[in-house]
Amino acid sequence: MTRELPLLDAQSISKFYGSRSGCEEISFQLFSGEVIAIVGESGSGKTTLLNCLSTRLMPTSGSIHYLGRDGVARNLYQMSEAERRFLMRTDWGFVHQNPSDGLRMAVSAGANVGERLMAVGERHYGSIRQTAQNWLERVEILADRIDDEPRTFSGGMRQRLQIARNLVTAPRLVFMDEPTGGLDVSVQARLLDLIKGLVNDLGLSIIIVTHDLAVARLLSDRIMVMKEGRVIEAGLTDCVLDDPQQPYTQLLVSSILKG
């Protein structure tokens, strides 16, 4: 039996800003279909790590091998800028906390979704519009809003649109940075439900950064707890949250979950 290769294999990722460290010596593997949550307080380095993993930021040292659709694992940091951009547009998604960072606010919802399709070579207007419409429905945006600009949408709708825009090209890996941050609790629940359903249906791999342990519990299989730039505890999500070993994780669990 051949051993399955990880989709993403990060080795000793460190990022220094001058002498100050953003994240240090982080290694982990992500397999196809897995959802991994990176949790910790603000300033713990989780967003720095996410940006390094998604090559939006170049780390000071370390390597990441990503398994392409051709079955070959390549070091992301040795790829050309063009190759990385192509991955970003096709095989990856990035869901920002603030939808206006991931959407084009002045073009229609349909065009926001269609643009990613055109980036992968789709040219037929009718089929682009049809696919966009299907995706809007899938993220529960009414069909009659397809020609409206996202700036006329509520926060929850914008976030759902951002997800549709990311998923339309059938990516294999999606990075999410606090996707439910800044949303009302009821809107959050709906979005989480939607993400969970899509993960089950599409078999996506997700790396999600969140400070909300309830979000991590609901969405992720595995969790990494970060403090001062380092991963201090990692494991099965339910195990780390129900039986935390490190003092800091115990503090996080007792102060956030019972809120």
Add this chain to the structure above:
Amino acid sequence: MRAVSPFIISNLSKSFTMHLRGGLIIPVVERVNFSLEAGKCTVLGGPSGIGKSSILKMLYGNYKIDAGSALIKHGQEQVNIACVEPRKMLEIRKKTLGYVSQFLQTVPRISALDIVAEPLLQHGVTQKTAHERVKELFTLLNLPEKLWHLPPATFSGGEQQRVNIARGFITAHPVLLLDEPTASLDTKNRQVVVEMIEKKKQEGVALLGIFHDEDIRQSIADKIIDVSDFAPLDIVKGRSKNEDGQAA
């Protein structure tokens, strides 16, 4: 060749270290030893607070195991739960080891039907077949049909527990852990669960459960393990001191 036990638990120990309370160490269990048999139901007995649920959680990978081993037969291999990779644990939970907790984890907006069908869909069963099987189970468990398409968040305790049982029993896991699955059921539905457990036994499933109801325990247990035997020494010592004190 002798059949390997589906689950062999040896010298399992566990304590909690409460860092927020000055590193206070709370021992839970020490040197737990037993093994499960296919087609038999083993019951964990002993007073509440003695660590029965903790043992189930350790075996399910939900609590860390400090020492000892828990060897589960997973397909052709034997895997030690005490030091298993998270990814492997997830695979074991999917294929080999089922768990029915006391409470249903409700997800807003997902119907009872879909909650119970989910594990089947993960095993590649079509939605139509999955829904048919769920409906059979719901009928068996006397869950009113008008509830099937509603999210269980608003159900009564007993109704939620029946949804939970259906979800735990619908798959064909060779090992099943049951944490008081009958606690909030009436007599009639308890009897249904007893019959469902009997059926699992006939199918060769190894069951390990906690049941506070004496009647249920009598009717399903093939072996009862007294968890008090695994109480940590200092707890035992503390107790005997107390008893001495009272006697004096």
